[in-house]
Amino acid sequence: MDLNVKAILESAKATAAAAAEKAGKMADVATKKAGDMAVMTKLNLQIFDLNTEIDAVYKEIGKISYLSFVGDCSHEGELDDKYAQISERLAKIAEIRETIANTKTTLECPGCGKECSKEDAFCSKCGHKLS
Numbered sequence: 001m002d003l004n005v006k007a008i009l010e011s012a013k014a015t016a017a018a019a020a021e022k023a024g025k026m027a028d029v030a031t032k033k034a035g036d037m038a039v040m041t042k043l044n045l046q047i048f049d050l051n052t053e054i055d056a057v058y059k060e061i062g063k064i065s066y067l068s069f070v071g072d073c074s075h076e077g078e079l080d081d082k083y084a085q086i087s088e089r090l091a092k093i094a095e096i097r098e099t100i101a102n103t104k105t106t107l108e109c110p111g112c113g114k115e116c117s118k119e120d121a122f123c124s125k126c127g128h129k130l131s
């Protein structure tokens with residue numbers, strides 16, 4: 001085989017291999033991103049549920065407060081328990097928010113707001129230093 005042709009074929013093979021590897025890596029990133037998003041959705045849903053529960057407890061507290069106002073103080077003893085329920089759920093929400101921040105593979109550029117990879121040192125849009 002002509003040496004030149006052989007070199008061209010070798011080079012083409014190398015290019016194809018590199019492209020395949022790159023595509024594979026991109027697929028890995030996409031898979032990881034999809035996984036992150038599923039986890040994120042679940043965590044955000046948990047926060048939503050906790051907030052819904054908190055709203056319900058607030059409503060109960062409001063009712064007890066109103067009953068006290070009109071002279072029925074028989075439920076006032078339940079208030080401490082209700083306050084505790086809210087504190088407990090707020091603490092859980094804070095915990096989940098922290099998990100979300102730690103799970104995220106992106107961070108918002110402080111310069112322009114672009115979602116950048118946590119692994120980037122600088123923003124690809126405005127060049128602002130990240131983290």
Ligand SMILES: [Zn+2]
Pocket residue numbers: 109110111112113114123124125126127128
């Ligand atoms: Zn930026």
